[in-house]
Amino acid sequence: MRDRPRSPAFHALAAFFALFVAFLYGPTLTILVLSFQGPQGGLTFPMNGVSTHWFGKLWAGVGIVDIWGALWRSLRLGLVVMGLTVGIAFFAGLAFRKRFAGEGALFTVAVASLIVPSIVVSLGIGLEFRLLDDAVNGLAAATGWGWMQDHGTLMGLYTSALGAHLTWTLPFGLLIMFAVFNRFDPAYEEAGRDLGATGPQILRHVVVPILGPSLVGVALFGFTLSFDELARTSQAIGGRNTLPLELQGLTTTVTTPEIYALGTLTTAMSLAVIATALAASLFLQRRKMKRGLRPG
């Protein structure tokens, strides 16, 4: 098949693919260009001069919304979600290679967590924390313990929102780990064991180096999915919003290219993260080849 000449269908399909890529990236490129709109320019073409005016306005802050605070919160949460997703998914992947009671149930729950509509998960977590708050308040009133009074709410960035994000990133992490371990040759571990390595040593010196590039992939999913998450966070966060939530609010209130400047900025950040992850993955892959290991 490979040595046959290109079929006529190839060119039609290639054209279709090119159109699809234009459809995928075109709109984002438009707002990238428009974010450099002149000070008098509006939300649509034509460009009214070229300036960084709107980035300047963005730097000064978007009205009453604390956009930089939201960005900072989203970044921190993204990093925490990334670390937890890699760790939890990696060890769960290891567990699924052995037999354990309830493995089928855990897998089903992970897949269900992926496909149950986000608004339902979000509502559930919101309810859970409201009921928890009520319970704590009730307990505080009943016992009169000082440290429990006026605790506010348990809902927050590192409690309910973190949990909501994990229900979204962990299934992806687990599915990637499945695919990765399916292609992993246990002979390497056996070799390590025969040479007298302990379990943790095998993990640290054999499994992790071989799976390194894939773990970077899991990290990429963990961070970017959390950084852009909106639907599951919506009902499961206290008063202080993450960046996507603020962005959604801004779509109805901001009518200047400032919002494009914000779009350009966040997209650039996402692309930087993706590029870093790909570069790290390639680097690990290369190093692995150099050290004479087969790509796993």
Add this chain to the structure above:
Amino acid sequence: MTDAALPALADDPAAPAAASLAAKTRRRRALAYVQAAPMALVFAAFFLVPLLLTLVVSFWEYNEYEIIPSFTAQNYLDVFDGCLNVADPCTTVRTYLSTLKFCALTWAITLPVGFTVAYFVAFHVRSATVQMALFLVCTIPFWTSNVIRMISWIPLLGRNGLVNGSLIGLGLIDRPIEGLLYSDFSVVLAFVHLDTVFMIVPIFNSMARIDRSLIEAAHDAGASGWQILWHVVVPLTKPGIAIGSIFVITLVMGDFVTVGVMGGQQIASVGKVIQVQMSALQLPAAAANAVVLLGAVMLMIVAMTRLIDLRKEL
């Protein structure tokens, strides 16, 4: 994949006796529980318990200030209030019909588009490196902000946007078409823009596993390109198609962000009803709606999951 480690253990020449082997197996099993525990705990605390509480609270009563533990079907009666009237459907039926319409349109577009893109990359691109690069080109936007990708349609579809401008410039229309933006059209467009990747990835995954010698055999047996596509590739790609369809359908069914932003906050969707009730603190009503939505989505995907074993596809 769970039994992958067992043969290795059984062949282990270093295992001196059956007793030590049994002890080893026990240790491995105990270790598996410890390794799986964090994931199980996260899903229990942030997925199973919340779903259970949603079900419980959907039977509670509420007033303007608080929710009251109780057991009443009133919230469900409210959801379906007046729904038996066929001539003038109730809000719930109309909302579901609207959401189902978005679902059907998005599915009908993302499936052929996603299939064609995956087919091109999997079967017509010859170098594995180029394949990987093109596959990445398709998935990179998935890792960037959805809201920004929705907003980015404004300069194109707006009243004075590029599309209207070009059409007027070409003399095809004399006044701008209203309703390119903030309409059913823009909602479906955004769904296709955001969700086609969920079709491409599983379909590409299925196609990548197809043994190329099958295509060769079909070709040698005299099958035309179309016949190969229809009788060999499509049947072998069915699991990918099913997984992609499940993704797209559940994403659209539960959506409130895309419909909100692209519909100018004017179009109803099931997810939006829940969100509004939640912010009005009508929690039991929102919970009842969520349970109904979940039931509807489950019904839609049960048929599809029956057809495939997801774990075999990884």
